Amino acid sequence: MAPHPRLAPQARLLSLVLAVALGLGSAAPGLGHGPEASDRAEPDPYSILTWHDYSPPSPPPPPPPPAAPAATCAEDLHGKGDFSTTCELSEEVQLDGDVYITGNGSLVLNSGTALTCEKPGCVISANLSGEVRLGRGVRVVAGWVSLAAANITIADTVIVNTSGLAGDPPDRTSGVPTGTHGDGGGHGGRGASCYVKDGQSQEDSWGGDAYAWSDLEHPFSYGSKGGSTSVEKDYGGVGGGILWLFADDLLMNGTVLADGGDSSDKGGGGSGGSIYIKAETMHGAGKISASGGNGLAGGGGGRVSINVFSRHDDTQIFVHGGMSSGCPDNAGAAGTLYDAVPKSLDVNNNNMSTQTDTLLLDFPNQPLWTNVNIRNHAKVVVPLLWSRVQVQGQLSLKSGAVLTFGLTGYPYSEFELMAEELLMSDSTIKVFGALRMSVKMLLMWNSRMLINGGGDSVVATSLLDASNLIVLKESSVIHSTANLGVRGQGLLNLSGDGDIIEAPRLILSLFYSIRVGPGSILRGPLVNGSNGDV
Numbered sequence: 001m002a003p004h005p006r007l008a009p010q011a012r013l014l015s016l017v018l019a020v021a022l023g024l025g026s027a028a029p030g031l032g033h034g035p036e037a038s039d040r041a042e043p044d045p046y047s048i049l050t051w052h053d054y055s056p057p058s059p060p061p062p063p064p065p066p067a068a069p070a071a072t073c074a075e076d077l078h079g080k081g082d083f084s085t086t087c088e089l090s091e092e093v094q095l096d097g098d099v100y101i102t103g104n105g106s107l108v109l110n111s112g113t114a115l116t117c118e119k120p121g122c123v124i125s126a127n128l129s130g131e132v133r134l135g136r137g138v139r140v141v142a143g144w145v146s147l148a149a150a151n152i153t154i155a156d157t158v159i160v161n162t163s164g165l166a167g168d169p170p171d172r173t174s175g176v177p178t179g180t181h182g183d184g185g186g187h188g189g190r191g192a193s194c195y196v197k198d199g200q201s202q203e204d205s206w207g208g209d210a211y212a213w214s215d216l217e218h219p220f221s222y223g224s225k226g227g228s229t230s231v232e233k234d235y236g237g238v239g240g241g242i243l244w245l246f247a248d249d250l251l252m253n254g255t256v257l258a259d260g261g262d263s264s265d266k267g268g269g270g271s272g273g274s275i276y277i278k279a280e281t282m283h284g285a286g287k288i289s290a291s292g293g294n295g296l297a298g299g300g301g302g303r304v305s306i307n308v309f310s311r312h313d314d315t316q317i318f319v320h321g322g323m324s325s326g327c328p329d330n331a332g333a334a335g336t337l338y339d340a341v342p343k344s345l346d347v348n349n350n351n352m353s354t355q356t357d358t359l360l361l362d363f364p365n366q367p368l369w370t371n372v373n374i375r376n377h378a379k380v381v382v383p384l385l386w387s388r389v390q391v392q393g394q395l396s397l398k399s400g401a402v403l404t405f406g407l408t409g410y411p412y413s414e415f416e417l418m419a420e421e422l423l424m425s426d427s428t429i430k431v432f433g434a435l436r437m438s439v440k441m442l443l444m445w446n447s448r449m450l451i452n453g454g455g456d457s458v459v460a461t462s463l464l465d466a467s468n469l470i471v472l473k474e475s476s477v478i479h480s481t482a483n484l485g486v487r488g489q490g491l492l493n494l495s496g497d498g499d500i501i502e503a504p505r506l507i508l509s510l511f512y513s514i515r516v517g518p519g520s521i522l523r524g525p526l527v528n529g530s531n532g533d534v
C-alpha cells in the first residue's frame with residue numbers, strides 16, 4: 001500500500017505529459033501550488049457569485065468594550081471592599097446600565113449571588129489583575145459579559161448567560177431575515193426558513209444569512225434576531241450575546257451561554273452569539289454554548305473560539321442550529337467552533353437534520369489550518385466560485401455531513417481541495433462545476449462524492465489526485481456527470497458491493513495497484529476495472 005518511490009519521478013513526468021495531452025493542465029489553476037489569485041481573476045458574468053471576501057488577515061484580539069467611568073464596589077455593585085484589593089458581593093444586584101470594573105484586585109461573587117443587567121447589549125466588563133471567582137449557584141446575566149483576570153473560577157452550577165440579550169448585529173450584515181415567514185436569524189450558520197418559494201427547493205431557502213467569517217478566531221459579534229410572522233408584532237427570538245473569558249488559569253465547572261433566544265410558533269429563533277475563551281490552562285467539565293434559538297424556523301449557530309494552551313477538561317461545546325417547529329427536518333445551520341491551538345475548525349449540528357448551510361469562505365494560507373471537521377448532520381457550503389479549501393491535515397466528514405462546492409444550477413467553476421487526508425464516513429460531497437482534489441489519502445465509508453459538471457464542456461475535467469491511497473468501502477460512490485480523472489501512485493481499492501467510480505469518460509492513471517472487489521464497479525468507456533496504467 002506504500003507509494004512506489006522508485007516510480008515517482010517518471011510517474012510525475014508521465015502524469016504531466018498525460019495531463020497536458022488530455023488538456024487538463026491549461027485549464028486548471030495549477031494543481032496545488034500555482035499563483036491562484038491571478039488564475040482566478042478571470043472575468044465572469046456571474047460576478048455576484050464570484051465575490052471574494054479578501055479581508056486582511058484577522059486582527060489581534062478584539063478591542064475591549066469602550067472605556068467608561070469605572071464602577072466602584074460599594075456604589076455600583078453594593079459590595080464590600082474595593083477593586084484594588086477584593087470586592088465581595090453577597091446579594092443579588094440588578095444593574096440598570098453598563099458597568100466597567102478595573103483594578104489591581106479581585107472580584108468575588110459569593111454562592112447564591114447574582115449580577116444581572118437584563119437589557120439587550122448591556123455590558124458587564126471586569127478587567128482585574130487578581131482573580132474573578134464566581135461561587136456555586138452564581139448568576140451573571142447581560143448582553144456582553146467580558147471577564148479578564150489572572151485567574152477565573154466558574155464553580156459548579158454557575159450560569160453566565162448572555163442568551164437572547166444581543167445588541168445590534170454588525171452593520172452591513174443580513175443576519176436578520178426579511179419578510180414575514182418567521183425565519184431564523186443567521187450568524188455562524190444561516191437561519192432556517194420553512195417557506196419555500198415556487199420553483200425552489202428547501203435547500204435554496206434560508207432565513208438570516210451568515211456573517212463575521214473573518215472573525216471566527218476571535219468572535220465579537222452579536223447574534224441576530226429571528227423574523228416574525230406578523231408585521232404588527234415582533235415575535236422573533238433575540239440573538240445571543242457576547243461572552244469573553246480571558247485568564248491565565250480558568251476553572252470552568254459551570255455553564256456559559258450565548259444562545260439565540262427562542263421564539264414561539266409565530267417567529268424564528270435568534271442566532272447564537274459569540275464566545276471567546278483565551279487562557280493558558282482550562283480545567284473543568286462545564287458547558288459552553290452559542291447555539292441557535294428554537295422557533296417556527298430555528299436560528300443559526302453562533303461562533304465559539306477557544307484559545308487554551310493547556311486543556312484538562314471535558315467541557316462540552318455546542319454551536320448547533322435551533323429547532324424548527326414549522327419544518328422539523330430543517331433546523332438552523334450549525335455555527336463554527338474554532339480551536340486556536342491546533343488551528344482546527346469544527347462544524348457540528350448535533351445530529352439535528354438541516355437543509356440550511358453553514359458557509360465556508362476564505363481559508364487562511366499563512367499559516368494553514370490543520371484540520372476541518374464537519375459532522376453530525378452539519379451542512380456546509382463553499383459558495384464562492386473559484387474557491388480553494390486547503391488544510392494541512394485532515395478534512396473529515398462524518399455522521400451525515402454534507403459539503404457542497406458551488407451553487408446548484410451554476411456548474412461553471414472549479415474548486416480546489418487540498419489536504420493530507422480526506423476522510424468521509426456516512427457523508428456526502430457535492431460539486432457544482434469541477435473539482436481539483438489533491439490529497440495523500442482518500443478514504444470513503446458509505447459516502448458519496450457527486451460531481452455535477454453541467455451539460456456543456458465549459459468546465460474542465462475533474463481531477464482527483466491521491467498520491468498514496470484511495471479506498472472506497474460500504475457502498476461508497478464517486479459519480480461525475482463530466483469527465484473525471486483519478487490519479488495516484490499507490491493503491492486504488494474498491495473493496496466490495498456497491499463501491500463505484502463512474503463518469504462518462506473516466507481516466508485512471510498511474511496507480512501502482514488497482515483492486516476492484518466483488519460487486520464494485522469502475523465505469524467509464526476508457527477503463528473497465530482492470531489493472532491499468534493508461
Ligand SMILES: *[C@@H]1O[C@H](CO)[C@@H](O)[C@H](O)[C@H]1NC(C)=O
Binds near residue numbers: 064065128148246
Ligand atoms: C485589561 O487591561 C489591560 C491593561 O489595563 C489591557 O491591556 C487589556 O487589553 C484589558 N483587557 C480587556 C479584555 O479588556
Ligand SMILES: *[C@@H]1O[C@H](CO)[C@@H](O)[C@H](O)[C@H]1NC(C)=O
Binds near residue numbers: 103
Ligand atoms: C495597578 O498597579 C500598577 C503598578 O503596581 C499601578 O501603576 C496602577 O496604577 C495600578 N492600577 C490601579 C487601577 O490601581
Ligand SMILES: *[C@@H]1O[C@H](CO)[C@@H](O)[C@H](O)[C@H]1NC(C)=O
Binds near residue numbers: 131150151249251
Ligand atoms: C487564583 O488567584 C488567587 C490570588 O492570586 C489565588 O489565591 C488562588 O489560589 C488562585 N486560584 C487558582 C484556582 O489558581
Ligand SMILES: *[C@@H]1O[C@H](CO)[C@@H](O)[C@H](O)[C@H]1NC(C)=O
Binds near residue numbers: 154251
Ligand atoms: C470543579 O469540578 C471538579 C470536578 O467535578 C471538583 O473537584 C471541583 O471541586 C470543582 N470546583 C469548583 C470550584 O466548583
Ligand SMILES: *[C@@H]1O[C@H](CO)[C@@H](O)[C@H](O)[C@H]1NC(C)=O
Binds near residue numbers: 162
Ligand atoms: C439564559 O437566558 C435565557 C434568556 O433569558 C433563558 O431563556 C434561559 O433559560 C437562561 N438559561 C439558563 C440556564 O438560565
Ligand SMILES: *[C@@H]1O[C@H](CO)[C@@H](O)[C@H](O)[C@H]1NC(C)=O
Binds near residue numbers: 350351376399
Ligand atoms: C450523532 O449520531 C452519531 C451516529 O449515529 C453518534 O455517533 C453521535 O454520538 C451522535 N451525536 C450526538 C451529539 O447526538
Ligand SMILES: *[C@@H]1O[C@H](CO)[C@@H](O)[C@H](O)[C@H]1NC(C)=O
Binds near residue numbers: 001493494517
Ligand atoms: C482492499 O479492500 C479489501 C476489503 O477491505 C481488503 O480485503 C483488501 O486487502 C484491500 N486490498 C489491498 C490490496 O489492500
Ligand SMILES: *[C@@H]1O[C@H](CO)[C@@H](O)[C@H](O)[C@H]1NC(C)=O
Binds near residue numbers: 529
Ligand atoms: C468489464 O468487461 C467485461 C468483459 O470484458 C464485462 O463482462 C464486464 O461487465 C465489464 N464491467 C463493467 C463494469 O462494465
